[in-house]
Amino acid sequence: MKELQGLREVFGNDLIADNGRKLSRYAIDQVGDQSYARRPDAVVFPTHRDQVVALMQWANRNGIPVTPRGGGSGLAGAAIPAPGGVVCSFEKMNGIIEVDTGNLMVVVEPGVVTSHLDEVLKPHGLFFAGYPMSEDICCIGGNVAENAGGGRAIRYGTTAHYVLGAEVVTPTGRLLRLGGKRLKDVTGYNLLQLMIGSEGTLGLFTQLTIRVVPRPGARGVLFAAFPDSARASAAVTVLRRLTALSSLEFIDGQTARLTNAGLPRAQQTALPPRADAFLLVELEAASEADVAREMSAAAALIGESEGAVVDSGSDEEPMQRVWRLRKAVPWWTKRVAGSYHSLEDVVVPPARIPALVEFADQLRTRYATPIAVFGHAGDGNFHITPMKPEAMAPGQWSGTIDRLLRDLYGHVADLGGTISGEHGIGRKRTRYLSLVLSAEEIAVLQTVKRALDPNNVLNPGVVLPVV
Numbered sequence: 001m002k003e004l005q006g007l008r009e010v011f012g013n014d015l016i017a018d019n020g021r022k023l024s025r026y027a028i029d030q031v032g033d034q035s036y037a038r039r040p041d042a043v044v045f046p047t048h049r050d051q052v053v054a055l056m057q058w059a060n061r062n063g064i065p066v067t068p069r070g071g072g073s074g075l076a077g078a079a080i081p082a083p084g085g086v087v088c089s090f091e092k093m094n095g096i097i098e099v100d101t102g103n104l105m106v107v108v109e110p111g112v113v114t115s116h117l118d119e120v121l122k123p124h125g126l127f128f129a130g131y132p133m134s135e136d137i138c139c140i141g142g143n144v145a146e147n148a149g150g151g152r153a154i155r156y157g158t159t160a161h162y163v164l165g166a167e168v169v170t171p172t173g174r175l176l177r178l179g180g181k182r183l184k185d186v187t188g189y190n191l192l193q194l195m196i197g198s199e200g201t202l203g204l205f206t207q208l209t210i211r212v213v214p215r216p217g218a219r220g221v222l223f224a225a226f227p228d229s230a231r232a233s234a235a236v237t238v239l240r241r242l243t244a245l246s247s248l249e250f251i252d253g254q255t256a257r258l259t260n261a262g263l264p265r266a267q268q269t270a271l272p273p274r275a276d277a278f279l280l281v282e283l284e285a286a287s288e289a290d291v292a293r294e295m296s297a298a299a300a301l302i303g304e305s306e307g308a309v310v311d312s313g314s315d316e317e318p319m320q321r322v323w324r325l326r327k328a329v330p331w332w333t334k335r336v337a338g339s340y341h342s343l344e345d346v347v348v349p350p351a352r353i354p355a356l357v358e359f360a361d362q363l364r365t366r367y368a369t370p371i372a373v374f375g376h377a378g379d380g381n382f383h384i385t386p387m388k389p390e391a392m393a394p395g396q397w398s399g400t401i402d403r404l405l406r407d408l409y410g411h412v413a414d415l416g417g418t419i420s421g422e423h424g425i426g427r428k429r430t431r432y433l434s435l436v437l438s439a440e441e442i443a444v445l446q447t448v449k450r451a452l453d454p455n456n457v458l459n460p461g462v463v464l465p466v467v
Contacts, residue, residue, distance in 0.1 A: 003062040004042055007086070010054045014045040014092065026087045029072045029079040030134075031428055034339040040067070040081035045092045049167060049175060049206040055088060056204070057173035059457040067459050068200040070110060070142030073134045075330075075343055076426025078146070078199040078462045088204065090141050096120055097207070103181055104212055105164065110141020110205045126212045129156035132422070133327055141205045147197030149422035151326070154378030155246040155284070156213070158422065160196045165209030168195055171202070171453035181209060194448075199424045201459045202452050216284040219246065220291040220314035222298055223322040224307040225253075225275035229361065229373070232277035233354040235305035236377045239281060240350060242301070244294040247282035248378030249326050250357075255372040259332040260325055269311055269325055277357075279307070279377065280326050288314060329374045333385050340388035340397050342405065342428075346412045347381040347421030359411050360384050367404050381421035384408065409435045430465040 004017050016022050020039070028037040041064075046052050059066045065082035069089045072079055081087050094111035101124050108117065114128065114135040121127050132138055132148035142148075144166070149158045165179035178192040179185055195203050226232035229252060239248055251259075253276040260268050271278070281298050285291040291314050299309050311322055333341050348356050360373045360382075369389055375382035386404055388397045409419050409432055418436045419429055433442060442464070449456075449464055460466050 003058075003064060006058050006062075007042065007044060007055070010051055010058070011044045011046070014047065015042060017042040026069065026072070026081065026089065029069075029074040029077060031075055031077040031080070031426065032334065032337070032339060032341045032343055033428070036077045036080050036427060038081055038083065040085055040087045043087045043089055045089050046206075047092050049169065052088065052169045052204050052206055053173050053175055055086075055173075056169055056171060056458070059086070060172055060455050063455060063457065065457050065460050067462075068141075068145070068204045070139030070145070071113065071134075071137045073138040074142065074146065074426065075345070075423045076420070076428045078424055078426040078459065079142075080427055082460050090139065093206065094139075099124060100181070101126070105181055106210050106212055108140050108208055108210060110139060110144075110208065112140045114138050114140060114143060121212055122215070125215050127215050128162065128210060129213050130159035130162045140208060140210070144196055144205060144208060145198065145200050146422065146424050149376065149379070149381060151247045151249060151282075151323075151376060153376060153381070153422075154240070154248060160193060162211045163192065163196055163208060164211050166192055166195060166205050167207040168203035168205055171455070171458035175206075176203070179209065183211075197424070199426060199459065199463050201449065201463050204458070216246070217286040218284070218288045218291040218314060219319065220283050220295045221312060221319050221322050222281045222295060222302065222309050223269065223311040224279045224281065224302045225272050225310050226277045226279070226305070226307040227275065229277040229357045230354060231306050232279055233357045233377070235279060235302060235307055236353050237351060238301050238305060239279070239298065240378060242283065242294065242298055244283040244285050244291070245281070245378065246284040247280065248376070249280035250374060250377035250382070251278045251280070251326065251329060252373040253277055255329060255332070255374060256325065258336075259329050262332055262335070263324065263328060267321065267324055269321055272308075272310060275310075280322055326374075329372065330383065330385070333372050333387060337387035340394065342386055342401050343423075344384045344386075344405070344408065345381065345420045345423035346384060346408065346417055347379070348412055348415045348417030350378070350380040352415040352417070353377060353380055353382075355415055356380075356382060356412065356417070359408075363404060363408060366407075367400060369400065369404065376421075379421070380417070405432065406435070412436075425463045427461055430461065430463065433464070
């Protein structure tokens with residue numbers, strides 16, 4: 001590509017264009033279906049905002065698509081490059097510029113790994129509450145681009161609640177400075193919130209100002225077994241009323257046992273063999289004594305809902321043990337099903353969780369397909385994950401999963417929900433957008449995209465299909 005000479009002048013050695021093995025690393029993110037993989041023509045690694053500005057100006061002059069990338073931990077294909085495109089990897093823009101304890105804020109570059117930020121904040125008694133479950137591999141810029149949620153969104157909300165300011169390079173190569181170190185701002189349209197959750201289609205973050213919060217004095221966890229999914233999902237409604245609740249996670253019984261069996265023996269949790277569903281209940285309070293009282297109250301509610309606590313504690317060991325199991329579930333589905341699974345991200349009003357879980361059972365029977373049901377029950381965000389049956393030929397899977405997803409998405413819409421709560425539309429769900437958005441709503445999204453990206457060079461084909 002002769003146009004790359006302009007990039008070499010900007011990036012020098014921070015450019016890959018002729019090493020197929022290295023380029024292949026940037027061909028896909030964590031989306032399940034490997035058929036989405038597409039090797040970029042080049043990868044650039046900016047270290048300064050000016051290089052990102054120059055990149056987007058070059059892209060517009062040459063009509064070459066650019067895809068931004070953080071940790072590559074996304075599950076919807078938003079970091080997969082467009083044909084003939086360039087990946088802009090922010091892994092070298094990974095500085096924590098300022099920890100402002102007076103304002104309870106941090107200023108960071110987009111490539112900071114989420115768990116690293118937490119380690120830096122820990123000595124100050126602070127943490128970033130908008131963390132996702134993939135905190136060890138995801139980056140702050142990606143969290144903001146996705147408006148990531150995670151296990152504690154029921155208490156703390158999603159990433160958008162914590163983003164106060166951003167430097168953003170627009171698709172045409174203009175630098176915007178949005179928001180800042182202020183807790184209120186209604187000056188003009190809220191462009192900052194427009195950028196958050198736009199999946200790298202409306203701008204590239206080069207710096208972020210994030211609000212952080214004090215770490216809780218104490219946490220406790222209970223892992224509860226239920227005889228069936230109906231009683232577990234009904235218990236969610238009761239447990240959501242707990243004022244100390246910080247997380248409420250659901251795992252169907254078979255998925256929990258199979259995932260648990262795949263862990264090293266020393267890390268496994270003792271699970272009853274006949275339980276059909278499990279809930280992970282996490283609570284926060286000012287002190288250990290307060291957490292102990294809250295745990296007793298939660299245990300009583302679980303018992304009233306015909307569940308039984310099978311593991312609990314407020315020290316590090318039980319906390320790690322039950323969270324390790326929950327976090328291992330998506331990796332288990334990936335390991336056993338390979339490319340032939342679809343980790344979904346539907347969200348419904350919390351009171352409709354029983355109906356959603358019941359419908360997942362119906363889909364298992366209707367399509368004779370294994371389906372892992374797990375997710376953030378506290379806020380109605382479920383990762384329903386169909387997997388190809390062993391007896392099914394690979395060629396049949398694409399048609400089967402398309403029909404199954406259309407059934408699932410249609411039912412979710414009927415329940416007042418939508419097709420993505422935190423993973424995004426990416427490339428994976430663009431063809432299903434019309435199931436939950438009207439033609440008029442999609443047209444408005446397209447108008448916004450054209451206004452900011454008239455040449456359609458920033459992540460084309462993500463969120464909105466290429467027309």
